[in-house]
Every structure is written in structure tokens, then in C-alpha cells.
Amino acid sequence: MVTGGIIDVRALPSDKRKGLLRFGGFTFPCALGRSGITRFKREGDGATPSGTFELLNIYFRADKGSRPSAHLPLDVIHQSDGWCDDPAHSRYNRPVQLPFSGSHEKMWRQDRLYDIVVVLDCNMHPPIRGKGSAIFFHIAREDYRPTEGCVAIDPMHMRTLLAEVRPGTVMRIG
Numbered sequence: 001m002v003t004g005g006i007i008d009v010r011a012l013p014s015d016k017r018k019g020l021l022r023f024g025g026f027t028f029p030c031a032l033g034r035s036g037i038t039r040f041k042r043e044g045d046g047a048t049p050s051g052t053f054e055l056l057n058i059y060f061r062a063d064k065g066s067r068p069s070a071h072l073p074l075d076v077i078h079q080s081d082g083w084c085d086d087p088a089h090s091r092y093n094r095p096v097q098l099p100f101s102g103s104h105e106k107m108w109r110q111d112r113l114y115d116i117v118v119v120l121d122c123n124m125h126p127p128i129r130g131k132g133s134a135i136f137f138h139i140a141r142e143d144y145r146p147t148e149g150c151v152a153i154d155p156m157h158m159r160t161l162l163a164e165v166r167p168g169t170v171m172r173i174g
Contacts, residue, residue, distance in 0.1 A: 004166055004167070004168035004169050004170075005023065005024065005165070005166070005168075005169050005170075006023070006052075006169070006170055006171075006172050007021060007022070007023040007055075007161070007165070007169065007170070007171040007172065008021070008022045008023070008172050009021050009022075009030060009032075009048075009151055009171060009172065009173045009174075010022075010174070011032060011036055011037050011174075016032070016035075016036030016037065017031065017032050017033070017034055017036060017146040018030070018031060018032060018144055018146075019031075019032050019151075021151065021153060021161075023161060023164065023165070024164060026157075026160065026161065026164075028153050028154065028157040028161070029144060029153070029154075030140065030144075030151055030152060030153045031140045031141065031144040031145065031146055031147050031151070031152040031153075032048045032146060032147065032151060033045075033046050033047045033048035033146055033147050033148060033149040033150070034046040034047075034146035034147070034148070035047035035048075035149075036048070037049070037050050037173060037174045038050065039051075039174070041122075041123070041131055041132040041135075041149070042130060042131070042132065043085065043087055043130045043131070043132055043133060045132075045149070046146070046148055046149055047149055048135075048147070048149050048150065048151060048173060049122055049123075049132055049135060049149070049173065050173050050174030051122070051172075051173060051174070052170050052171070052172045052173075053120040053121045053122045053135070053170060053171050053173070054120070054121040054168070054169070054170050054171075055072060055118050055119075055120065055121075055137065055165060055169050055170070055171060056072070056073075056118075056119045056120065056121050056124075057072055057073040057074070057075065057118070057119050058070055058072050058073065058074045058075070058116065058117065058118050058119075058162065059074075059075050059076075059077045059081070059107060059114070059116075059117045059119070060074065060075075060076065060077060060115065060116045060117070061076075061077050061108070061114070061115045061116075062076045062077075064112070064115040065115065065155075068116055068158075068159055068162045068163075069159070069162065069163040070162040070163065070165070071165065071166050071167065072118070072162070072165065072166075072167060072169075077107045077108055077114065077117070078108065079098075079108045080097050080098045080108075081095065081096075081097070081098070081106075081107035081108060082095070082096045082097065082098045082100050082104040082105060082106055082107055083095055083096065083104060083105045083107060083133065083134045084096045084100065084102055084103070084104050084133065085103050085104060085105055085133040085134055086102035086103035086104065087129040087130045087133075088102070088129070089101075089102035089103070092127050092129055092133060093123055093124060093127035093132075093133035093134070094127070095107075105134050111141070112139050112141075112155065113138050113139050113140075113141070113152065114136075114138055114139070115139050115155065116138065116139055116155065116158050116159070116162070117136045117137070117138045117139075118136060118137040118138070118162070119136060120135050120136060120137055120151075120171060122135035123135065132149065134148075134149075134150075135149055135150060136150045136151075137150065137151050137152070137153075137158075137171060138150055138151075138152050138158075139152060139153070139154070139155050139158060140152035140153050140154055151171065151173065
């Protein structure tokens, strides 16, 4: 069992949109943003921000599997849950309840991507408008197609990893 620790994420030299995620004795393939990893994150650029980000809390779909075994705070995703991605709105890069007037992501998705979502402390305290929102660690598509800027892994790998991480664990990207 690892206390705190660092999840290390690096892009593959052969494809900047895919990478390897390492934590303790685990190494898993991961999907990255369609624009690869950047040090200069901007809203909507499709890039995964480089940096070190704490894993804050987990959201999960209770109708899509059992509660993840985890030592981080867990919340069930409801159909009314969203995440504000509107830089002009006062709730930018924060959870919101739907319906919501500003631009937002729906947390209750038809695909599997947000069946388990870990919120990363990226542009959160305080959020700087336009520097990126909804930077999550979530479930990858079956073929590991790129994300919109998040880090994504296989659902079984996610469950394995979440059982090991503790409060204070950070994800180091880049």
C-alpha cells in the first residue's frame, strides 16, 4: 500500500496523444489530450497540462458498477451534475447543477468516460479564467483515442490504482 505518492504520466515518443502512467509497481497505458502535453494550457486547446496536480476527489456512476475501493472522497454522479467550462462565468471550473445557463460538460455521459472520474487540482484554487477546466483523470475509450485534455486509463486499471492511492497523492504530467 502506497501512502501519498506520485503518479507519473509521460507521453510516448511515437505518439504524443498516448502515454504511460506509472505508480508504485504499476505501469498502465493511458490516453492524453489530442494536442499532447503543454506547459501553456488554454481552454479548448485539447492539450493535457503539464505539472503536478493533487488527486482531490472521485465521482462515479453507481449504475455502471460497484463503488470504487478508494481512500479519497467519493460522490455518486447524478443526471443533474455538470462542470462549468465557461471562462466568463463565476462558476468556471467548478461543479454545477443542470440545467445551467453557462457552457458546461455533462458529468452523466452516455459513453463510459465518466463512469469513474478523479478531479485533479488543476486551475482550481483559484481558477484562472481561460487556463483550462474539467481536467480530469477518467476512463479511456476502448481504443485509447485522445481526450480533450484529460488523462484516461482502462476501467480495471483505474479501480486497481484507486485502491492504492491515498490523500496527498499527486499526478505529475510531462
